[in-house]
Amino acid sequence: MNHRRQAVRGLTAALAALVALTAAGCSSKAKGGDGEGTGAGGVKAGKGVTDKAITLGALTDMTGVYATLGKSVTQAQQLYVKQVNAAGGICGRQLELTVRDHGYDPQKALAAYTELEPKVVGYPQFIGSPFVAAVKGRVDGLDKGLVLPQAWSASLLGSPYIRVLGSTYDVETINAVDFLVKEKGLKAGDRIGHVYFEGDYGENALAGAEHAAGKAGLEVVEQKIKPTDNDMSAQVAALKQAGVKAVVLSAGPRQAASLVGVAAATGLKVPVVGNNSAFSPQLLGTQAGPALQKMYWVASPSLPIGADTPVAKKLVADYKAAYPGDSLDNGIVAGWTAASVFGEALKKACAEKDLTREGIDKALLTMTSYDAGFGMTHDFGDPKAPSSRESVILQPDASVPGGMRTVRQPFTAEAAASYAP
Template structure:
């Protein structure tokens, strides 16, 4: 860990110290009583936190009102759809699923407070949006042992038996993205590459992928660090244009991506721009930036998009549209469904072992290898690795279902295969 990152972690800890103090005072004395060692329940299945003879309680810590509100809504509704369909089919292990949702609005204190509230009540979390927020409670998760399947892809979340990254981490995703730029969009060795990124775990992890590709290909990275509250990318575009970049990576949110692409096109900086998976929402195609997005913008994602013709996306798109006819399809639906489906698979395997305790569910997840929820193959046997190294490259497309179309199928670049984290 660099000194700068250590300082940021300390700052984050200080910002949420009051919440953590309350959590410690209110929760520590009761947890020992609440968490049984695993008593046999219905069907002879061992249970502890969040499981009764009739229900399995899961938590969702989402963003419905902050920078990722669009993503949060789609992820949450997809998971609610999974719960509804699973319960209608009889549930899991003779029990009905319950999903309790809390909106943190991409606020660190609310995220920690939400975890503190739900952790003693749920078996695990099928959703936790925000790499910095998951990282801020990672030590508590390792102690409490609820399985957490976050909608966050920072490599800082690796190494835990209980926080499992679904799909490629941001560094790997960025390596695959730049490989695409070099092989298919004209970026060459010796060129300058711009990288606009959020401060914090997400952006910095993506930046490490850019720096690795720079070392491998004699690229010069022109950095532009921004905050989640920065929505106008005019200054960043001016700096990148002045430096002569030949392509740009953006590791931020959809609003920042739309501004970056729109301002770049208007200002004559017509270079290919590629974003990490969190940097696009099809709702952007209803903005003035739509023509520029369709012409210049690409996105690296860990899974097939919701509009793909494969069986998994096609069925989910139809089911989601039937359940939420007024809401747009986007890849948050895929992220939410995949996490819920993965949690369901772990619960099913744990039930077969007659152990629905937190430890039992985690061990069940560790047994899952070469498993496909319909959007890509996952391997959960190594907590130190993401479940996949593949990335799909998509582009905004008004004519496509879900607002995007595939321009490169799931692929792991040679650079990603050889990448080793320091």
């Protein structure tokens, strides 16, 4: 494991160096107390808050490896902002969402963070575990703006200001392996493949896979890839030769389509389970679509967009009305959930007459049983823990809204309940 930890530390150090460079020109203005004072309604306010507006930041990927996810997350949050404002806003102020596309590029992500930092009160969106991890020291030390990332790495735990929504990748992967054992026939002595991105996301998921495998008596066959690797032929060939009985995928939608499509075509017809960011319903329209519906499952931190809940049904109707030409996917759920959590924290902070960054962070700590309407109850009382350890298992299905149906309701595997990163 030492070489993997060294690789992660190296990536984080390189990104942290970029943070230092991009922050150098404005570090003298980054003190958390700058501009704080009492405004309209007797409410204390600071960066990103005026008497008329509360400005939020979205650091997204609209053009890179997670472009589909980024678009859905962003549009869902823009819809949330529009609806809140139509109802009168929060604390007598209108919400504003300032969006920057980093294209999953480290330099662009960190430059965008530095640009928005003095202008926003916090971030209901920040895609990319490595990029969030790189600014963690700055967020915790000086900036203190609440970040609700669309990233689930355990390395983000422990910060009062960066709060993971749902189970982290390691816990999610433990639940995924439990699904393979309980429902797909894996048994002690079997080999499972794990194809994973280098860096924070993949390494964290691998830790979960190894923990779950150890508990179940399985052997993990590793295949590490880069986010730019789109052809999984070599990985499938290696896993087939190793005789794996199942595969875990901790990568993106493009890699999922290639891996499952190649596996089906070459005779490696074993169940494949991906982490929550390793699928988009657009894949069902590709040549890999039929194989994905037969061989692929996804572990998710929430019920899908097509869930039979009042919140899900209303969101589907509202999203279709707002974006009639766009498809439904679980990025909408992730975006809406993060925006609604942030909005609830703002309301609680307003009730305490403190809309400073630290006031909002304190308000979030009081939210210990928040239900966003998608099957999970979130507890934000402990910054050292994810807000939930539950996962849902979904299966691609072109016949249902959002392209995914639930095959296992929210659960926490025994190995996940007792797991400590």
